[in-house]
Amino acid sequence: MVLGISISIYSKTLKLGKLASPGPGLMPFLLGLTLSIFSVLVVARSLLSAQKEKGLHEEGIWFQVDIKKIVLVTGSLIMYALLLEKIGFVITTLVILLILFRAVGSQKWSSVLVSSILTVLFTYLVFVIILKVELPYGFLGRVGW
């Protein structure tokens, strides 16, 4: 498992920088090199320790991980980013809060609705009015705030 990560890092290092000589390429090149060296070390180390502990079944680090939740959260974050400027702050925030509170947080519908609306109002108050931060309007224009 540790192997997996190390290998992916290792392959990343294969992209060398541009031309060397104290130009823009020197640093990335050196860094790429360093990274490869270190990843090899990590791989080596995990191989060594794996040999020692052969027979012990590690609890995989992915054991009992609720992947669904992770995906859902990540997905809703991405959706938020995509829709934010199109639909505007208020609506998008409301939607994501509903999703997060309910689907991932397993709260009751009643409290979900209440807390989502309250949060949206609260954040609007703090950010837009007090701090005068610019949050997108979206195509609903003034209606959607």
Add this chain to the structure above:
Amino acid sequence: MEIFSGILSGFQIILQPVNFLYCFIGVFIGTLIGVLPGIGPVGTMSILLPVTFGISPVTGVIMLAGIYYGAMYGGSTTSILVNIPGEAASVVTCLDGYQMAKQGRAGPALGISAMGSFIGGTFSLIGLMFLVYTLSEFALRFGPPEYFALMCLGITTVAYLARGSLLKATIMAVLGLILGCVGTDIISGKLRFDFGISGLADGIGLVPLAMGLFGISEVLTNIEKPLKRMIYETKIRNILPNGDDWKKSTGPIVRGSLIGFLLGILPGGGSILSSFVSYSVEKKISKHPETFGHGAIEGVAGPETANNAATGGAFVPLLALGIPSNVIMAILLGALLIHGVTPGPLMIREHPGIFWGVIASMYIGNAMLLLLNLPFIGLWVRLLKVPYGVLFPLILLFTLIGSYSNSNSVFDIFLMIFFGVVGYVLRKYGYEEAPLLLAFILGPMLEQAFRQSMVMSNGKLSIFFTRPISAIGLTLSIALFASTGLNVFRKTRNKVT
């Protein structure tokens, strides 16, 4: 004794109701934005700048300055409570502060952090008052070679931040350095690693990176298991630090003040270094270095003091020479210029009222902040008891808003999410995020300083050793690096045999 009459007049100015009020407003807003991740003092100060047009320059600067160090105070709050650094300087506080919160000791962490910040801030103010001009001369001696040495020192301390595998931490650091290369190369103007995406043309933003790597990945890590088995100890032990905490923190606070102040006076990045140099120093001289990273209060006391001391230090170049040491100071400079006041050596003579008024306001501001923050500790601690299922959407929301409001760019939000997921995966494999972030910050500065020095010396590496300050810095870094290397070598040798 001119100084005393000056400071006295300063206090008279600050105690005028108008100034007092604006100081409070500034400090309050500052704390607010410090607590909210992503929104930094820069954005708020520039938005509120027009407000200062209508009031007197003293009042305006008092308010803006208040926002600045208020944000420094507030930044540690999120670091401790939810492992999201309020700004670059609070990253280090996340390491032990958050661990303390997990152990139910959020109160003491916040308390010590507030006290330390207060002491650090006040100390640097005293230093500022007396040493303003001497220090500015010293600060000017730092040219590219000196900065290079400083950054080297900084990078070697990064490894010290590791609480787990040193090797993995180093890998993260190298990764951080690589990420720092993304963007427009400062020296040649060429774009590196941008893959044609315009959002990357200026590199990866610190805010999306930090909030993704720390905040979002933390949330993901927490929700992967059923929420019932949730984190925060419900048994919150003390709200305030106890005697033992105080004893342990005194040393770090004293050292942190000095370190922070000295580093803060350096234009361009000194204050960022202050917190992790302080952390590394404390870890190195501690009798129990293994507690660091798992809730050692020294790891909170030192850095927090240091970064507030650095705030005072940052005013030195501005007030003494008219050179802002970072973007925030630049806004203050702008505010002063708009009012027709030119900061610099002449300022004391021509506008003593403003000079002393601002300094006095910083004392009062620090005191206000202490009074403001302490009662809130109880509130924050209670906040932690809220079920995570309710808490985490709010945390995520704030990171989203914070990241967007920082740059008005949806791309940054994507970046943040990306790093959040990456950070989550990396964590599972035992890779820590702090070294990456710090290396990311230092890397470009290191590279820039190196290449600038090369132009200065026409390609001769000897320039680093012929100049006293950089020679000292580099020797220190090499020594530190060697000693760490030796330790690792010894440890692996023992393991293998």
Add this chain to the structure above:
Amino acid sequence: MKQKRKRMWILGLTVGIGVLIYLNSAIAADYPTKPIEYICPFGAGGPTSLANRIMAEKLSQLLGQPVVVINKPGAGGAIAAAFIARAKPDGYTIGDVTSAGNGVTLALRPDVTYKNSDFELLGQYGTHFLAMAVKEDAPWKTVRDLAEYAKKNPGVLKYGSSGVGSATQLCMELFKLTAGKLAIDHIPFKSGPEITAALLGGHIHTGTFTWGTVKAVYDAKKIRVLALSIPVEELPGIPTFAQAGYPEVNLTAYYGTAAPKGLPREILNKLRDACAKTFQDPKTREAFRNIGLTPDYKTPEEFSKFMEDRIMVYKRIGSEANITLD
């Protein structure tokens, strides 16, 4: 029956179109009805952002709606420029055009997504002139001194700039070219204050600075200004490059306002009018001066021609001094 229906349709359509036209011009006549976004190409806290906020105050008064400054920094002003060029031409998104994003970037960057013809200019509001400065105790008292020294000692002198492609670099490069291909090495920094600190600390020997950056240390007599790129009335004692014998070095960084092309005529006129008033308003000009920006109003036509000229100059400097941005 079909005839009648057809006529109804035509009538309805005509009325409909008529109403729409009326509404459109009514809307234009009532412009603006909501806040206007002003896009600033540099970061919050920088001098450009400050200038924008100063202008926004006055513009808000004149237009009757808040003008909100939004910072979209990056790529030397290109991100903001691209954003403005692509925005809806409804008058609610306007922003800065600068010598950086709309001059140097267009001249020196190979793959830019916008052109100056994508913009509807509203007027220039100010310029930064450049000042060549050395430390107070430096041995050179005039520009000629410096040039002579550089000729006799190639590769010894170093100058600082606020970044590749910045006005601070281009001006110095132009000087080097016209003074006889001087060999003064370029050390880029990230910002104006950094170069000032480096100059005072003796780490670089000289540079061509924008005024806002060095005003404070000049007043404190820590630096000596050898020449200015254009005549400046507040600094009568200092020669211009032209007076010192280098007439081609008259670069300035310029700043103006624009909207995306395609604005309805009425809105365009309203904006141009408001800008003209703001940029010539004495209080605004005073504030500009205080932050080191020289107020300099140019009408959209003058400005447009000026920008074209400048792009030619930048191209020349770029090719002869081998500066590219990619």
